[in-house]
Amino acid sequence: MENQLSEKESLELIGQMINTAKNNLQKGTGKIILLWGYIAAGISFFTWLLYEFLPKDIRYDAFFLWFLMAAGYPFHYMLVKRIEREKLVKTYIEGLMNRVWIGFTISILVIVLGMLIDTLLVLKFSGSVARPPNVPVRMFEFIHYFHWLLLTPFILCLYGFALFVSGKAYDFKPLSIGGLFCFTASFFLLFSLHKTGVYGLQMFTLFISAVAGFVIPGHMLNWKEHKDV
Amino acid sequence: MFKDLDPLLHSQLRLAVMSILISTEEADFVFIREKTGSTAGNLSVQIDKLREAGYISVVKSFRGKMPRTTCRITPAGISAFEKYVDALGGYLRPK
Numbered sequence: 001m002e003n004q005l006s007e008k009e010s011l012e013l014i015g016q017m018i019n020t021a022k023n024n025l026q027k028g029t030g031k032i033i034l035l036w037g038y039i040a041a042g043i044s045f046f047t048w049l050l051y052e053f054l055p056k057d058i059r060y061d062a063f064f065l066w067f068l069m070a071a072g073y074p075f076h077y078m079l080v081k082r083i084e085r086e087k088l089v090k091t092y093i094e095g096l097m098n099r100v101w102i103g104f105t106i107s108i109l110v111i112v113l114g115m116l117i118d119t120l121l122v123l124k125f126s127g128s129v130a131r132p133p134n135v136p137v138r139m140f141e142f143i144h145y146f147h148w149l150l151l152t153p154f155i156l157c158l159y160g161f162a163l164f165v166s167g168k169a170y171d172f173k174p175l176s177i178g179g180l181f182c183f184t185a186s187f188f189l190l191f192s193l194h195k196t197g198v199y200g201l202q203m204f205t206l207f208i209s210a211v212a213g214f215v216i217p218g219h220m221l222n223w224k225e226h227k228d229v
Numbered sequence: 230m231f232k233d234l235d236p237l238l239h240s241q242l243r244l245a246v247m248s249i250l251i252s253t254e255e256a257d258f259v260f261i262r263e264k265t266g267s268t269a270g271n272l273s274v275q276i277d278k279l280r281e282a283g284y285i286s287v288v289k290s291f292r293g294k295m296p297r298t299t300c301r302i303t304p305a306g307i308s309a310f311e312k313y314v315d316a317l318g319g320y321l322r323p324k
Binding site for chain 1: 257263
């Protein structure tokens with residue numbers, strides 16, 4: 001094909017080709033979103049259930065369910081390997097978005113592990129809270145009360161950030177809307193810190209957000225992939 | 230006339246290939262064929278011309294037992310593409 005083009009046709013062709021390639025979503029991305037969506041939704045739902053129905057002295061143990069998140073990584077790795085094997089194009093946006101999600105994961109790990117280590121050091125594995133003598137009692141209680149209470153709103157905000165940016169970059173609205181939902185949920189939880197039974201409310205909100213931000217967009221993306229094939 | 234326009238890029242299929250490669254890190258032959266709607270034979274010939282000019286690099290490998298051809302734009306290709314777009318702009322700018 002040696003078709004000669006006019007200047008206008010050339011520019012149109014360049015624009016058309018760039019647009020068709022630049023935000024190409026890899027086949028199988030929907031499955032990764034679904035994997036993490038269902039894991040986060042399942043864990044937050046069961047944490048909420050246990051928190052609400054376990055006796056009060058052991059209800060906080062329900063939060064150890066979150067360690068199950070680690071079980072998702074082998075499946076994530078398998079899905080990524082399959083995508084790598086089958087993919088036909090590598091875009092700059094894709095490289096950038098991978099880094100955004102790696103940054104998102106590192107942010108969550110830093111926050112959770114930092115808080116966990118701090119709490120364990122404070123409790124000194126003995127169950128009794130040791131207050132450093134230079135820290136006033138009220139300040140000490142305040143820090144350790146809000147410390148964990150702020151975790152879910154922070155994580156929801158990070159969910160919102162990663163989803164919103166991905167949705168905009170790939171031009172896939174359900175992801176951006178999911179991100180906006182997570183931002184709103186985070187905002188709502190920050191206003192609900194004073195409520196009684198707030199941890200239950202947080203887990204239930206996280207469950208709804210995982211469904212809105214990951215599960216629904218993941219299924220829509222899967223459906224779009226099947227339709228496009 | 231188009232005297233300032235690189236004749237190698239001023240053809241529909243080669244320009245389409247370069248436009249895809251400028252917006253991606255690398256692209257498979259099958260992807261380029263699907264996006265440009267060309268035939269495998271014609272695309273192969275045009276890719277070879279771009280490779281000979283040093284505008285793109287082509288790597289042949291295997292995905293399982295299937296042969297795979299991956300194309301990537303080179304710095305010389307980026308420079309040529311930028312010059313082409315710049316020259317194109319000259320024609321379209323009001324005098």
